[in-house]
Amino acid sequence: MKVIRAKDSCEAGAFAAELIAAQVKQKPDCVLGLATGSTPLDTYAQLIAAYRAGELDFSCVRTVNLDEYVGLGPDHDQSYAWFMRHNLFEFINIDPHNTHIPDGITADPDAECQRYDALIASLGGVDLQLLGIGPNAHIGFNEPGDAFIPETHVVKLTDSTIAANARFFASVDQVPRQAITMGIRAILQARKVVLIATGTGKAKAVCDAFWGPVTPLVPASILQLHPDFTLVADEDALSLTPSSN
Ligand code: PGA
16 A cells, blocks of 8 residues: 655645646546545546646546446436536546446446446446545445445435535435445455545545455445555545554
């Protein structure tokens, strides 16, 4: 595991964007695994700036997103399809046909999960997977549990995740209770993994995940086993790690 220490979330976003930019330059038709949430916003802003400066070309890039809420279609403003369009895709020269997100309003979520894994395989797997981390150390919506779930699957969101995401909805009751998430296998099979963690709210999750034992009770801890894993974290998120004490 490599740790890149940033002074704040803006610098963390810049570091993560540099890693993604290097990947796109090295392999213009690379497959990027993308994440939603507040954490990657600085990274996406930096990528848009690099595109506008003529430094990056996304015309051949393919993307697969980690997850989507069950019940929200792409026109719902809290769907992850909406998030990706409005925070990245509309501002760069990516072909929308090359962007993939699980279908949250499918009539058959289990079939959608199988389709998504087959799609990732047909793209040749993920070259660089970008991740955030939940306060409970989830990655994507791989929530703490008895076992790591390898496949894309439908997940019942934990109370902690529903509470953490309620800030994006008018009330906690409106937060969907289920999501489709990429499983641990596709994440671990990504050739590079970059996880961004910022703020004191992530400090315990970071410490448990990367300075504690590998356990499905702390889903991100599995990344300790990945051969090319980079943690990009700000001082606040690293504040509980042994090296910071
Ligand atoms: P956040 O979410 O970036 O909004 O904190 C991260 C996550 O839940 O993976």
